[in-house]
Structures are given as C-alpha cells and as structure tokens.
Amino acid sequence: MTRELEGKVAIVAGGTRGAGRGTAVELGAMGATVYVTGRTTRAARSEMDRPETIEETAERVTAAGGEGVPVEVDHLDRDRVRALVRRVDAERGRLDVLVNDIWGGDHLTEFGTRLWDLDLDRGLRVLRLAIDTHIITSHCALPLLNRTPGGLVVEMTDGTAEYNARYRKEANLFYDLAKVAVIRLATAQAAEIAEHGGTAVALTPGWLRSEAMLEHFGVTEENWTDGAAKDPHFAISESPAYVGRAVAALAADPDRARWNGASLSSGGLAQVYGFTDADGSRPDAWRYITEVEDAGKPADVTGYR
Known part of the structure; x- marks a missing residue:
C-alpha cells in the first residue's frame, strides 16, 4: 500500500466492527491517524452485545x-462528541476525514414487518441511533474539518440513492428511513462545506460480510x-476491506470534489479507482442485486465480480 494519507487525520465514528472497522484499517494502511470511536470497549459492551471492540480496531x-486511537464515545451524547473533537484538535490540530458509520440498530430491526405491526419504541430508537448520531457528530466535527x-x-449507508428510491415490501420502514436520510445528510453537507473546499458523499457497501453476517452464515x-450453500446470492458478498478501500481511495484523490x-457504492468506485476486494475480485453488488437477485434470476456472479 502507498502512504498517500500520511499526516492526515480521520475520525471513523462507529468503527467498532463491520464497514467502520474495514474503513479504519484501510485508512491506516495508507498512513493515516485514525480515531476509532464506538461504545464497545474491552471493559464494557454496548446494547448490541457484540464482542468486537474499538481497541481491537485501533490495534489493527x-x-x-497507521496510528489507531480508540475513544469510547456514545454519539448520542453531544458532550462526549464535543470532547472527542476537542481532543483531536489538541493532539493533531486538524481533521481531514470524517466517516459517519454509526448504526447499532441490527438488534432492533424487524424486516418484512408492516409499520402497524412494528414495535414503535424500537423503531424510533433505530432513527435515533442511525440519524441523530450522524447529525450530532457532523455538527461538532465540521468546524474542525472545515x-x-x-x-x-x-x-455510510445501505443502498444507493437510486436503489433506495423504491420501497420494497420485505423492507422495514424505520430501517428504510434511516438509510435514505443518511444519503440526504450527505447531500446537505455537500452543499454547506463546498465553500470550505470540502467534499461530502454517501457511500454504501454491497452485501457486507460483517462479523455478524459471517456468524449468520456459519462461515469465516x-x-x-x-x-x-445457505443462500446462493451470498456469492456476490464483499469483505469490509472493500468499502474501506473505497473511502481510502476517495481520501487520497486530489480531485475528489467531483x-x-x-451517492456512491464500493463496487462503483472500484471500477473508477481500480482497487479490489481482499480476495482480488471486484464485486459490483448493487448492479447484481438489481439485475439478478431482485429480478428473480438464478444466482450467477459471472460478469459481476
């Protein structure tokens, strides 16, 4: 790997696992200093009750x-987020990359359930975890970034703007709102930080092989x-490194303002920047999902990875 991001400073908010962890590691591989935030540490777990920790991500x-710095932060606590930004400013004097990957709603999401049958408190909690956290973090961090x-x-979201424009029967209204809103947050921030020379994008992985997804499929x-063998379409899935390399490619691109x-995807950016997944392949998941899986065709990744 090149060290094009040496001297650059990033916050990966929600870097405990999954896409956040993959992003933090790939930014580090290009020489960046990465502040890894989340609620799960070696001393205590968040409500998701997963074993992955911010310390482990920082070590990776x-x-x-790079240089990984773990910081325990609940991104619904604005005072904790402000303290994080003050620390980054005091220790580094700059912020070059902010990745809002905060989520934490897997255990609250009931897919394929109609709105009136959903647990309202769980659904509203999803919106708090997935949207409010992003707004609070950007509100506190953008002055330093600018x-x-x-x-x-x-x-970071799930699905492109084009794909998420259509609501699917098997979806979940709260999950759908959360992921569409995050795309809109990127659009709004793009308009506001452009005058400071900044760039904001929405980015989605494809079918992500997160730690929880690997467990669900009983594989490593x-x-x-x-x-x-459990779901033939799993053949299009991608590792967290893939979307991490997409973020690193954007961060290293002097022309990223284009x-x-x-609304971008890991597979789409791979075609532009030429990076691959950890196995050397280049999956284009959202094109596959649209043209093969949603179209009801037999699983066949030929031409898609």
Missing part, C-alpha cells in the same frame, strides 16, 4: 501502518464462499 489500524481545505465527509472470512453530493 496501527498494525496496518479549517483545512479538502476535507472529506463520508456518510477464510471460507466465506461456503455460505452460498463526487461532492454523490
């Missing part, structure tokens, strides 16, 4: 060649292809 960042021209904001990253306000 450092092992990849001090250095060329800052990048990445709003080493033998993930065996998961296709993407300002755009």
Whole structure:
C-alpha cells in the first residue's frame, strides 16, 4: 500500500466492527491517524452485545501502518462528541476525514414487518441511533474539518440513492428511513462545506460480510464462499476491506470534489479507482442485486465480480 494519507487525520465514528472497522484499517494502511470511536470497549459492551471492540480496531489500524486511537464515545451524547473533537484538535490540530458509520440498530430491526405491526419504541430508537448520531457528530466535527481545505465527509449507508428510491415490501420502514436520510445528510453537507473546499458523499457497501453476517452464515472470512450453500446470492458478498478501500481511495484523490453530493457504492468506485476486494475480485453488488437477485434470476456472479 502507498502512504498517500500520511499526516492526515480521520475520525471513523462507529468503527467498532463491520464497514467502520474495514474503513479504519484501510485508512491506516495508507498512513493515516485514525480515531476509532464506538461504545464497545474491552471493559464494557454496548446494547448490541457484540464482542468486537474499538481497541481491537485501533490495534489493527496501527498494525496496518497507521496510528489507531480508540475513544469510547456514545454519539448520542453531544458532550462526549464535543470532547472527542476537542481532543483531536489538541493532539493533531486538524481533521481531514470524517466517516459517519454509526448504526447499532441490527438488534432492533424487524424486516418484512408492516409499520402497524412494528414495535414503535424500537423503531424510533433505530432513527435515533442511525440519524441523530450522524447529525450530532457532523455538527461538532465540521468546524474542525472545515479549517483545512479538502476535507472529506463520508456518510455510510445501505443502498444507493437510486436503489433506495423504491420501497420494497420485505423492507422495514424505520430501517428504510434511516438509510435514505443518511444519503440526504450527505447531500446537505455537500452543499454547506463546498465553500470550505470540502467534499461530502454517501457511500454504501454491497452485501457486507460483517462479523455478524459471517456468524449468520456459519462461515469465516477464510471460507466465506461456503455460505452460498445457505443462500446462493451470498456469492456476490464483499469483505469490509472493500468499502474501506473505497473511502481510502476517495481520501487520497486530489480531485475528489467531483463526487461532492454523490451517492456512491464500493463496487462503483472500484471500477473508477481500480482497487479490489481482499480476495482480488471486484464485486459490483448493487448492479447484481438489481439485475439478478431482485429480478428473480438464478444466482450467477459471472460478469459481476
């Protein structure tokens, strides 16, 4: 890996696992200092009750060649977020990349359930975790990011704007609102930070092989292809490194402002920047999902990875 991001400073908010962890590590692999935030530490777990910790992610960042700094933050607590930004300013004096990957709503989401049958409190909690956290974090961090021209904001979501424009019967209204709203947050921030030389985008992975997804399919990253026995379409899935490399490519691109306000995908950016997934392939999941899976065709990733 090149060290094009040496001297750059990033906050990966929600970097405990999944896309956040993959992003933090890939930014580190290009030399960045990465503040990894989340609620799960080696001392205590969040309400998701997962074993992955911010310390482990930070260690992986450092092992990849960057500097990982774990900071326990509940991103609904504005005082904790302000303290995080003050610390970054005091220790580094700048912020170049902000990745809002805060989520934490998997255990609250009931897919395929109609609005009137959903648990209202659980659904509203999803919106707080998935939208309010992003707004609070950007509100606190953008003044520091705007001090250095060329800052990048990445709003991590699920699905492109085009794909999410249609509501699917098997979806979940609260999940749908959360992911569409995050795309709109990127659009709004793009309009506001452009005058400071900044760029904001929405970015989605494809079918992400997060730690929880691997467990669900009973596989590891080493033998993930065996998961296709449970669902043949799993063959299009991608590792967290793939979307992490998409963020790193954006951060290293001096012409990234061309993407300002755009809704992007890891597979789409791979075609532009030439990076691959950890296995050397280049999956284009959202095109596959639209043209094959949603179209009811048999699973066949030929031409899609």
